[in-house]
Amino acid sequence: MADDTSIEPAEGDAIVVTTAKRRITRKTAIIGAAAAVLLLGGGGGAYMMFAGDAPAEAEAPAGAHGGGGEAEAEGGHEGGHEPFDVPPIMVNLRSVDGAAHFLKVHVMLVPGPKATEESLKARLPLVLDAYQPFLRELRPEDLAGSAAVFRIKEELLLRAREALGEGQVDGVLVQDLIQQ
Template sequence: MHRRGVGVQISEGHQGMSSPEIIEEGAEAANAAKPKSKKKLIIIIGAAAGVLLLGGGGGAAFMLTGSSAKAESAKDAHAEKKDEKKAEGGEGAAAGKDAFLDVPAFMVNLRSPDGQARFLKLHFMIVPADGVAVDDLKEKLPLVLDAYQPFLRELRPEDLAGSAAVFRIKEEMMVRATATLGDGQVKDILIQDLVQQ
């Protein structure tokens, strides 16, 4: 009877070794290869994690730095605008351009011959002369209003009739403002409301 055996090819390096020795050597080689591949895998994963962390940290730092830089530039721009407004306000007030002192509306009694109660409601604005600040006029406003009271209380209802009355009242108010504040302080008086009741 002829027996067939399982043919195993043995390489030149393994000649003279028994098959269990060959199997053990193959297992050791596989085990030696596994740690190297595991080490490579760990190194690759570690490097990728490091890149991600550095990239994420760098991106976050860039975002935070960019945001703070934007916030600082916005604050600087806002401060510059404030300074410009102050400078414009100061120059505008000093130059008398677009600077008006709005005097709140007030009422005075009118003199009437029949003894009936009549009132005059007046709202006006003072235009400062060139080189005069609105704040300076605002401080002296009580003196101006005090100078206007006797004149306005002496008006009669017929003094307010017609468009010429407004010009006359403006003129008288201008004279009294100049007398109270001094020459070159008030440029004009703008009457906003003049209502007789």
């Protein structure tokens, strides 16, 4: 006797094969959408981080930065001007425990294309006045870690540009940063 569960088609019958349809549930759709957003956001963030300002610098002609290698060899940077020395600044740091903490900062300003040494000397009190409140508000915890110097440099550059105007300062070089 033949197995009752097997069905054999007769000679003129057509065989129809159907597959089970997969339904996309709401949970699967949400997970897929979140993954797509993360991939697009991560890709865009990586592009912005690695691209940054590099294309503008790469497209500049070879002699666009004040003579190329000659200015860098003579002046130490692209602008051709010597960095301007700012006198050391010593401030008290804010502390929660009431103990005395001091910070001594010695920086140099890299002049911009519109700056002259005389104009920087004449407006130096404005720069020092802009630096004092920022430095006094720092806490000892703000100076911990490898990124602290970078954050301080960026803030000092921002304040120097606000005090002197655009095109006057291209950078801030930290000579000493001593916490006691």
